[in-house]
Amino acid sequence: MSELFLGFLKIGLLGFGGVAAVARHVIVEDRAWLSELEYASLLGIGQVLPGANVVNTSVMIGDRFQGWPGALLSLAGLLAMPLVVLSGLAMFYERFARVPEVQALMTGLAAAAAGLVLGSACKMVRRLKPTRLALLFGLSALLAVGVLRLPLLWTVAVLAPLSVGAVLWQRRAS
Amino acid sequence: MKGGILWQLAVTFASVSMVAVGGVVAVVPDIHRQVVDVLGWMDDATFANLFAISQAAPGPNLMIVSIIGWHMAGFAGLLVATVAMAGPACLLAFCAGRVLHFQADRWWVGAAKAGLVPIAVGLMLSSGLVTARAADRDALTVTITLAVALFTFFSDKNPLWSLASGGAVAVLAWRLGLAV
Numbered sequence: 001m002s003e004l005f006l007g008f009l010k011i012g013l014l015g016f017g018g019v020a021a022v023a024r025h026v027i028v029e030d031r032a033w034l035s036e037l038e039y040a041s042l043l044g045i046g047q048v049l050p051g052a053n054v055v056n057t058s059v060m061i062g063d064r065f066q067g068w069p070g071a072l073l074s075l076a077g078l079l080a081m082p083l084v085v086l087s088g089l090a091m092f093y094e095r096f097a098r099v100p101e102v103q104a105l106m107t108g109l110a111a112a113a114a115g116l117v118l119g120s121a122c123k124m125v126r127r128l129k130p131t132r133l134a135l136l137f138g139l140s141a142l143l144a145v146g147v148l149r150l151p152l153l154w155t156v157a158v159l160a161p162l163s164v165g166a167v168l169w170q171r172r173a174s
Numbered sequence: 175m176k177g178g179i180l181w182q183l184a185v186t187f188a189s190v191s192m193v194a195v196g197g198v199v200a201v202v203p204d205i206h207r208q209v210v211d212v213l214g215w216m217d218d219a220t221f222a223n224l225f226a227i228s229q230a231a232p233g234p235n236l237m238i239v240s241i242i243g244w245h246m247a248g249f250a251g252l253l254v255a256t257v258a259m260a261g262p263a264c265l266l267a268f269c270a271g272r273v274l275h276f277q278a279d280r281w282w283v284g285a286a287k288a289g290l291v292p293i294a295v296g297l298m299l300s301s302g303l304v305t306a307r308a309a310d311r312d313a314l315t316v317t318i319t320l321a322v323a324l325f326t327f328f329s330d331k332n333p334l335w336s337l338a339s340g341g342a343v344a345v346l347a348w349r350l351g352l353a354v
Contacts, residue, residue, distance in 0.1 A: 040295060045287070046267060064271065086240055087249065100348060103348075106226075108343055111310055115325075116322055118326075122327050126327075134292040138296035156195050164290070168285045
């Protein structure tokens with residue numbers, strides 16, 4: 001039980017620039033709670049549902065292992081440290097924001113965080129060994145949101161049913 | 175008055191969360207429209223400042239809402255805004271998780287899960303690409319992003335190493351006068 005809380009505490013604390021990459025590291029590699037495929041599918045459900053992706057996913061993971069108390073603990077673990085750090089930052093930000101070292105640090109952190117997300121996502125592709133159809137839908141999502149900057153809501157509303165339909169069609173054919 | 179603000183925070187962010195399909199990043203423009211244009215809680219510059227603080231702190235992207243709550247009504251506002259943004263969505267995720275788990279043998283569950291995997295990874299790549307474009311303004315930051323991406327791809331080391339080195343390199347470069 002405390003294992004769940006501590007795991008999500010770590011995710012929250014290390015999650016600079018969003019928690020998706022760090023969550024994957026802790027859940028799949030560090031604690032090995034889920035396989036790459038299980039995590040990706042729970043993350044997918046978390047994305048299609050409204051709300052913060054990893055927050056949604058954390059609730060589903062907590063529930064799967066420890067029922068609703070686990071869901072609450074995972075959520076609390078994920079949000080606890082960020083909220084503490086955020087209130088601290090909010091109080092001192094005005095003073096710190098003008099220190100050039102702090103600005104340089106933030107720039108470096110943001111650049112590293114982007115690399116973390118890109119590297120993790122590429123690693124997921126490598127380990128998931130996608131079918132040609134999955135690759136097609138993954139690339140379409142990347143093209144729509146990452147390159148063309150189309151609205152997420154519409155991209156998901158169009159691509160998710162198509163991708164699920166394609167899986168059904170493929171299973172029926174085989 | 176304060177009770178009124180808390181109620182408004184709760185209603186605003188609970189409704190925003192319900193259209194946040196794909197994640198909070200998708201609704202940041204909508205949050206901006208609500209709190210700056212519709213409700214008139216703050217001006218553009220304040221919003222940009224709060225957004226910067228939320229990005230500087232670790233944690234899920236919904237922290238942008240927490241800091242707006244803090245700005246409007248202190249600690250109570252922070253809690254109310256966070257709970258409003260996470261609560262209803264989490265309840266929905268909880269129910270969805272249960273349905274998918276207990277109906278795991280149904281033909282549509284396996285297909286739904288398998289079909290969502292490529293979307294999940296594609297959207298994660300997209301968010302990496304979009305944040306990289308915002309964060310990488312010179313050769314140094316591009317190098318940091320690429321180096322961290324390669325390191326993450328080829329090793330299973332704790333992400334803290336990547337973050338710490340990225341931050342350290344940028345500070346060092348600034349000290350040496352190599353970058354702004």
